[in-house]
Amino acid sequence: MIAISNLVKKYGQQLILNIPSFQFNKGVYWIKGANGSGKTTLLKILAGLIPFEGSVSVEGVSQKQHPLSYRKLISWAEAEPLYPDFLTGKELLRLYQQIRNASDAEVNGLTRLFPINSYAGNKTATYSAGMLKKLSLTLSFIGGTRLILLDEPFITLDADACKILGAYISARHKENGTTFILSSHQDPRKFLDTCTTLSIQNQTLLP
Template identity: 45%
Template sequence: MISLDLENIEKKYGDHTILSFEKWRLDSGIYWIKGGNGTGKTTLFRVISGQTSFKGELSLNQISLKKEPVAYRAMISYAEAEPQYPSFITGNELLNYHIAVRKADRLAAEDIIEQFGMTAFMNNKIGGYSSGMLKKLSLICAFTGDIQLYILDEPLITIDADSAQVLYRLINKYREKGSSFLLSSHQELEAGQLTLKATFQIKDRKIEAC
């Protein structure tokens, strides 16, 4: 079980307020944040994953991001919508970093690599990857290790239909193991693939149920 609690959240870029709400609480499950570009989905995910500053209080399982940032971030895995990595390192070098930090099982990671059809490319420099390969690499790294909350921003963009099926299977597998998910997408999720706990949207800087 997880308990994600956000209170009195405000996020601005300059004078432009992106998020401003009093309270949002989630427990275990798969959640979908839907909506078009520019609605604040990525900003919300960057706040929750500890990637950007904000006003307010944020905790996961009663562990505060601001008071215990290392312990908080250890429970979260965040995959960006448009991942960017140093072009001079290989896919395996990036993955090895995640394995070391999370003390993860290499064999489990290799199984995910094979499912995404990336085995032949992991020793190549990331600078030669296509956008689809970059996205799959980011998902491979995201699913490496035992994490309580996975935050996947636009996980379906730039990947093919077969890879989308792999993604759905991984989400369901990790959910069965007890992990929870926050997903964002401006496109519809494939019907019947995931059992969603709830669906939300950001409207007028606030989060509301759909």
């Protein structure tokens, strides 16, 4: 599903990641690691957001050779989402729907997941951290992408929302074969049916 080859990431002279080779089959993956170990950096690399040495491909599509096709396969939700204050959740949902060519039925169904309809008409400036997180996760689920990258998806979510998120990930993986990679300092396995644990240690990714 994902193939990493000779991946090296440095910030200045500081080596952050050195992953000679790694393959992800379809699945649900939890990446753990100490603060500053490189989890967010790896997710950003897989999302195509930051430069790196080496190669990454998803379903045979190389990020460097076919960046547009590659990005169409992937969704990303960041740990602490931020949106322009003046936009409403509904406007963002519409934007993602248009970009990802999703149906009204799909988007309406996703807005009922957490649910976010009661506040999506308001400007994002008025949202709490958890409300923003629910919006950002909902946006990342739009469009049937094959790989969904979630950076600390459980932070700021209440207990019910954590259960809803875990059930959604498990069901979507089972029904559509979507691969999820999530980073978390909390053990997410209590919310997930299946989950493969990986860790980043000494700048590399280990099973």
